[in-house]
Amino acid sequence: xxxxxxxxxxxxxxxxxxxxxxxxxxxxxxxxxxxxxxxxxxxxxxxxxxxxxxxxxx
Numbered sequence: 001x002x003x004x005x006x007x008x009x010x011x012x013x014x015x016x017x018x019x020x021x022x023x024x025x026x027x028x029x030x031x032x033x034x035x036x037x038x039x040x041x042x043x044x045x046x047x048x049x050x051x052x053x054x055x056x057x058x
Contacts, residue, residue, distance in 0.1 A: 008046060016042045 006013070013031075017023040022038045034042075 012046070013042070016045055020045060 017026050
């Protein structure tokens with residue numbers, strides 16, 4: 001099975017990792033080194049940002 005293409009840009013993922021406090025882990029171990037809970041929190045934050053942007057369009 002092939003790898004899925006990310007819906008988030010690398011820059012956006014980096015910004016989220018820095019905001020959520022695990023960028024150091026990503027730098028040392030790559031994205032595979034983060035905890036599942038950190039990945040989940042990153043997705044939750046990305047959704048929150050997207051919802052805020054949609055709300056601001058109105």
